Amino acid sequence: MRISATVAAVSGALVLSAFAVPAAQAAGSDAGSYRSDVAKIREAAHTSGRATLSGSTVATPADATPYALNVTFANVKVNNGKPIVAGTSGHLSVPVTYTLTHGADVDITASDFLSGPYIYKGTFADPSNMLFGEDAGTCTVTSATAASCKATLDIYPGEGDLSNVDAGAWKAGAEAIALNGQDPTSASFDITKVGLADQGNFASPNVTRLAKLTVNAAPEPVKKGKTITVTGKLTRANWDGANYTGYSTQPVKLQFRKKNSSTYTTVKTIKTTSTGALKTTLKATVDGYFRYSFAGTSTTAPINATGDYVDVK
Structure with a gap:
């Protein structure tokens, strides 16, 4: 209008x-x-x-x-x-x-x-x-x-x-x-x-602007003590182009919850790249779910990615 x-x-x-x-x-x-x-x-x-x-x-x-x-x-x-x-x-x-x-x-x-x-x-x-x-x-x-x-x-x-x-x-x-x-x-x-x-x-x-956030933790399954790489991407609605584009240099929390827990705990905070991409690593300890969490800004809504399960052997 x-x-x-x-x-x-x-x-x-x-x-x-x-x-x-x-x-x-x-x-x-x-x-x-x-x-x-x-x-x-x-x-x-x-x-x-x-x-x-x-x-x-x-x-x-x-x-x-x-x-x-x-x-x-x-x-x-x-x-x-x-x-x-x-x-x-x-x-x-x-x-x-x-x-x-x-x-x-x-x-x-x-x-x-x-x-x-x-x-x-x-x-x-x-x-x-x-x-x-x-x-x-x-x-x-x-x-x-x-x-x-x-x-x-x-x-x-x-x-x-x-x-x-x-x-x-x-x-x-x-x-x-x-x-x-x-x-x-x-x-x-x-x-x-x-x-x-x-x-x-x-x-x-x-x-x-509506935001979207993805996460992928790999490899899965993984041996205890080995490195897990967690990637993802933060995008938001582009009202000028009717699509979703990467949201750059934004702080995003990597969070983890144990297999039988309902509570996520922040592991670390990283920033998106110029294209909205996310990537970090950590050591495998126990079975559980990894997700990225974005708190939002005055122009963009907050969003939590759906947790990605990792089976630790």
Whole structure:
């Protein structure tokens, strides 16, 4: 869901900048979907003169914008606070909860009232990437002016949603739109009758690259006291190439557990080569399992290799 910019609320004023609907997102949207409606509102909000919406040209005054909707957000929690780990394909459904507070003049139960969270890379005023959900959040009214809400972010790593520069720290935001009977696909659509609230700078867990780690201990079987060579490789998701590439110069622990034990103990720590390769040696003592263990970084998820059993004679 990569976009170039957003409609941001800074110091209480709407700052409108260029918006592009991501190709992957647009392909899965229809005219009545949450993401499609939000995209059209944002597009109409920033465009001066005339805005093209769903093939229809809508006359829009150069200074026409949505009005500031009396809605605020709090307690935004993304993925239960755990890092979002993405590989190179598939669909990630990331849960989000948030609290919505609104003025008495806002009807959040209206069929055309929409709200939902998002996460963004960079600053709120000028994000380099944003990720949304395909559907609006669902809210349970808790008082006359508040609701408890939940939603899902939908991420497709293999369809251009993520690039390698996106790994690491993100922030979270939330938005609400009151269409008030306005149809974004209609030639009579009036953006000035639509309410928009957009709030950011909430905490978000890091978005990290999925890691893979292998291990092979040889020879097997081996005589007691002889040398065992343990090789392996640490790779991580390459969001720019839809493959996995070696993670260089990273500290990785070689761990061992005895045959009838459930606990691994660190034997030594070594670093990966420029290609992510691992290789070390040690003396054979007792039967057991060897594995490599990577603690992870701010951009890459932790991973333990599946233990490789060595029979010591």
